[in-house]
Amino acid sequence: MFYPEDLVEEIRVKNDVVDVLSSYIKLKRKGSSYFGLCPFHNEKSPSFSVSPGKQMYYCFGCGAGGNVFTFIMEYENYTFQEAIKYLADRVGVELPEVEFSKEAKEQADLKSKILEINKLAAQYFYMQLKNDSGKIAYDYLKNRDLTDETMKRFGLGYSSKYSNNLYQYFKNKGYSDEILKQTGLFNIDEKKGVYDKFWNRVIFPIMDVNNRVIGFGGRVMGDGSPKYLNSPETKVFDKSRNLYGLNFARTSRKNHLLLCEGYMDVIALHQAGFTNAVASLGTAFTQGHANLIKRYTDQVYITYDSDGAGRNAAVRAIPILKDVGITVKIINMQPYKDPDEFIKNLGKEAFEERIEHAINSFMFELEIMEQEYDMKDPESKTKFFGEVAKKILEFPEDLTRDNYIQAVAETYHVGYDNFRQLVNRVGIRLGGISPREKAKPVKNSIQSKDGGMKESQRILITYLIEEEGLYDKIKDYITPDDFTEDLYYTVACILFEQLKKGEVNPAKIINHFTDEEEHKQVAGLFNTKPKAVETKGDKEKALHETIVRVKENSLIYKSSNLSSGDIVAEMQRLTEGKKMIERLRTLHISLD
Template identity: 60%
Template sequence: MPRYSDELIEEVRSRNDIVDVISQYVRLSKKGSTYFGLCPFHNEKTGSFSVSPNKQMYYCFGCHAGGNVFTFLMQYENYTFGEAMEALAERAGVDLPKQEYTAAQRQEADRRARLLEINKEAAKYFFVLLRGERGKRALDYFKKRALSDETIHKFGLGYSDQYSDDLYRYLRSKGYDDEILKDSGLVTIDEVRGGHDKFWNRAMFPIMDVHNKVIGFGGRVMGDGEPKYLNSPETKIFDKSRNLYGLNFARATKKPQLLLCEGYMDVIALHQAGFDNAVASLGTALTSGHANLLKRYTKEVYLTYDSDGAGIKAALRAIPILKEVGITTKIINMKPYKDPDEFIKALGAEAYQERIDQAENSFLFEVRMEEQQHDMHDPEGKTAFYNAVAKMLCGFTEKLERDNYIEAVAAKYMISSDDLRRLVNQQGLKAGLAGGGRASQSVADAQDGARTEYKKSAKKREDGMVQSQKLLLTWLTNSPALFPKVQRYVGADDFTDPICHSVAKMLFEQYEKDGTVNPARIISTYEDEEQQREAAGILNATIHRVDTREEREKALRETVIRVRENSINHKLANTFDVQEMAALAKEKNELPGTVHIPLEE
């Protein structure tokens, strides 16, 4: 991606009014100087999603999504910054500079583009074949699986002909040579047979990336051939471990979680039944690449794998991979049916939604699967089970979380929580993770409790101070005329929270330059999505309404004093100069009596 100048980025941003852009995706209603609507990033019944034409920013007071017009497209469409820049530049009629490639980069980009063209041509060809006489068998198969014409069209389903060189000959007729075709994953070239197809006599499932570009295929054989299911090999445009089937649709869901399936038909059946949040890995076990991809779209994944032994093993492998990246996981029980497709055909969408609502906590699922490895009617087997569970519980490093799971397991498996806690402590001791015996554990727990309370108190003070800093920056953003009055007492360096300090520095510089502020431009300086969200939150803190000028002056004065006092305390803690310490202490003592910020009526 070319590196655009700050001036060009700002030109594109300023020529795309954020209200106009977001109105294409969200129905907005004006309330005062701000627009509100239902947040497109989480489910809600009352509109907490705000769009400010003055700030050229959006912010959701529910899920805290926020940013400028670039951020919105990156979050909603999952664009990269470059893609958002290109889309908004085109919308505003701004010409972007052409990217300068090295010869090698140009060759690589051209090759990728050609491979995408080939896959698109193949998908179109398979799609047409399905509707002709030769594709009748595959179409009958899809109809037998209860897929509607609309669903078949939505997923671009098709058919690869029974002749093993049919696609090869078609693609050659379109001008593609053997050298590029052999890299497409669709054709094999050998000296004896010449060119022949990877897929033939199969019902075809195009695999698309999140931008709806065909990057590969899956094919189910028509008849008794082997293998039953076949997937494209890895190519320059297709990485199985970093793509998910159906994500191009599921990424736009408003549901709070994603449903992770095993197969194409499960995804398609779920989407047809109204569950537009279903995805599947591509004929391979879940990888950390899949988990990181999922994390970009959700914090919660429900595993809806097959209910047989292989599906259970796959779920047990997936749980720690998802946990590693911070995704909460639950397990959907589909018994007595094998998979989502069978379940929905038999019981319908409403019953499946009930199973979603009843989904099992992933740790308790792991415990239940462990239980099945032991004879619970035999004392020795029962003891082995409890010890195995105690070892599993040691994996929770946070005491509160560990205690909650101890209570849950104890209640479910009819064991005293004290006895189970003793077993956990013993297992922790063996692993070198905890003190031994009940007495030492009591001391450790008491120490944990004291540390926790101290941390809570410190965290509360810290959170309150950060909120004061955010509040003051929002006040200055909303009313730039306050700058000269506030600057008598507080400057950018008085904001001690790192992200607040970064935002304050840019905000004060903007005002000092020309007497105005441009919060949307500040968002553009951050490349990290989480920092953009934090910066948006800083500039959209909730200022509680007060009715009189005197009350507003009092609230602002107290906020300024808190921010400055905190800054003085920070400096006192980091200086060893006696004279400086004395001056700071004097200022802190006199500060409440010196701050006066009159407001206009």
Template identity: 60%
Template sequence: MFYPEELIEEIRQRNDIVDVIGSYVKLQKKGSNYMGLCPFHSEKTASFSVSGAKQMYHCFGCGVGGNVITFIMEYENYNFLEAIRYLAQRAGVSLPEVEYSEEERKKADFKSRLLEVNKEAAKYFYVQLKSDRGKPAHDYLTNRQLSEEIIVKFGLGYSNKYSDDLYQYLKQKGYEDNLLKESGLVTIDEAKGANDKFWNRVMFPIMDVNNRVIGFGGRVMGDGMPKYLNSPETKIFDKSRNLYGLNLARISRKNYIILCEGYMDVIALHQAGFNNAVASLGTAFTGLQASLLKRYTDEVFLSYDSDGAGTKAALRAIPILKEAGLTAKVIDMRPYKDPDEFIKALGKEEYEKRIEQAKNSFYFEIEVLEREHDMSDPEEKTKFFNETAQKLLVFKEEIERNIYIEAIARKYNIAFEDLRKLVNKYGSQIVVGINREEYNRNNREKREKREDGFVQAQKMLLTWLIEDISLFSKIRNIITPNDFKEELYHQVADMLFQQYETDHNVVPAKIINYFESKEEQNEVASLFSTSLQEGMNQLEREKALNEIVRRIKKYSLDYESRHATDIAQLQKIIKEQGELQKLHISL
């Protein structure tokens, strides 16, 4: 941590968590907190809670939690220092200049240095594209009808034919072998030496949403294989969590995003004015990518290749998009294969029309299903309606399901009631066919995951203490941090009690900063977000508090009894156990 603790706390305090998270997530006031859809996992019912009083967030669905600093780190994929600098700038807080020696600079932040290496590589590839050696690659791009403006906009480049060209350049810049190897740009072998990952390829820098180069894609010049090659996974590059072109598409004024398959499709669409196009990175579309899109839009238009492989990819992507809460539509580009070919042949105006005519994703699925059956054959047609009926069960709400049943029945000339009965038949089979053993197993697993009474009591008391600090004085001679036997809970309780003793106040959000791992931060946030029953009268609250305190103290004394080392200590514990029966805390 390069900045003083007091400065970090000032930055946290001057960035209200409700304001900050509210700029990313739509929040609604619910009681004393704000609720919204969690930006870190797919959900349809809001379970993401933000507390202005505690200056903390916690998702009851996936368990993430923390303060405003951890939110920015997780959402923007920043490290701690990057998050501090971002929030300082947002709040108008000046940060002191920190000077590092060359050695300290190398050790300061490995992730930042990886980003630095990628940025240098991108600059180098661009210079090579503009050189005489890069003329074949530049000709390839101009033959694909890309303008100089779009080449600059996407930072396109060229990797030379020499197998260690980039390696030698980066070594001259002072980057060490270990870093270059971790960047994925270079392979280093004791026997074979150092070799560039990319050579003789048109280079496509891959940027995150903050315009930082995190990886590369390379298209081979000539007939070499593989045709396209991506950077391997690194500490800054995860294919499943990023989308090509999203850094530009996210600031588009359009209220939807076009999802394509390849780099050239994205670039061609941007050049034609569709600056809201993105593509997955050489792998199947993932739920993490869908959640990423959900941050910026509610509607996605699929513009995958119109061939069989593209159709299958679209069919796989549709349920993933829906699960993330996104509306999906499919653009029909036939008779052309992809957006690049389509726009070159018919122009952007025709592509705009295809967007307007894009099919509802469910209708697209049914049309694909129809193409798989010979509708002139009664047996095949029957199979089609049976498979369609099963697909209609995806709509859980009866009204919505009936609307789709009516539309399908009208299109395929089948009686509404007949199709509805078929749908209900398959629906009842699913209910009746629930595997009882599986049901019992799931219930058993849920029971096993339930926290035992002592763990839950510790969480509830920690939550209660920050919501009503007057309790500190009431439990002063009964409960101490030593009564919290879970290691993490003990650390948190110790810091909380110290805060109260020093300032007669508690700041739970400040405690988060003392834990480095995301898992610990999530757990600490959950300690302060345990549900307390609302609507209890004073007598009920008093009874609940006494039960919680007794449970914690009893477990603590039992633990001490098992580990007592002399008779005097044991006698003291037995005396306290006897007094515990008479314990009563008055509110």
């Protein structure tokens, strides 16, 4: 549902950016702005700036920026509509109700009821762990080196040895069999009737990114089968679209996620300080998992079990992650089986070293593939390199292929030139692949010029927001048409309209964009800083040079992009533009 612009602006105005962001990060006032550690990247010195005047934030370290909507979208991973609902509820603004069909309302009510029951079940299991009857489970978790704080954080619990305790608990609360059957917490048998799915197990509540309990996992504490038992899929639980621990990992400041196989691996890593660990939920890694991860990061370190099954599972996950644009590395757990055992025996620092020395996913795949060949037999070894050549040819870029040719040559001690020739021969044999025509390098002067054009336009937009009265002094010379980038032009049109009315509102401008990346770019436009100057005169001179440069660049751009319409009229406009530049050169811009 889309909401009226006036309503969106009312919600934004009532949610002061400093007030909202202070509930997430610690901010300290410096001059007219507030500063803190950026929640979107790992840093030691505060570069995250929040401006009460602009009602915006901007990180000078990673470039994250926007208004209060942007922050909630990026931090909570909400859509624009979800951010509006969240902030409206925060300040008590009533949103127009969405009209549901009868069927849609019934489904929404069912999901709400299942979530309610799951929450109560999680509380029940946690209390059982703390009771005398749960001592067996509590001792088991303690023997696994988990602290009380970790048990509480992950809501770990215990299902008693009696198979109908939970069922009776909910029946006493008045829940019907019909609704209880749809939660996945109970089994149904013609002879036994309805009974608990989980009993005599340690319980792991599974939460979605918004900390709602959507399912459960149960582990036996000794010998038993199955070792792990998971909730079936329900109206609120889709195994292929959720990851265990993501509700915590998504707020980690690390720029990557650690992908594990099991609950205990995730919990052990979080307890050791690696709060960016997640795991799939008792199912093979899927495209849905990869798409979910992509919302938070573009880099994953796989830390599956070091046995054959774990390594094969990693091989299957790699292409799924790569297909959505995620870079993958593999962490070596040997001589231990999994992260839980590794941390217990070698500790946090050793695991950090393993992360630093994680192997590139392509080279890891070669390690697995190598096991299929007798590398002591010349013929078998040649076949291996032929298969490696085929894999290298899957890379579309010449530079990437060349980098991997070099890496393979160094790793397997073969001559670079000989191996490169092999790759070329295999390419030609497979389909006439020939060396691609190399694109002519763009001259540095052109790149510099283009970068200078954009930089000048960004600086001028920032000046127009920060320097009161500047618009009136340059409005006869500079128009939105002088901003040649599409995004800059759109922003300039809105900004100039605000300046004309005397009501500059940068945060409101961002409301015109719903994409997070556009929010970030627009915020960057409003926070571009020119080179530092010492005096007011130097600043006025720098501003004057920026204005002239923007107009000159605009003229150059227009002259090189003449339309096929009225050429005479176009040339007249260019002539007028040149005259205006001459007048601009003699114009004095005062910042009084």
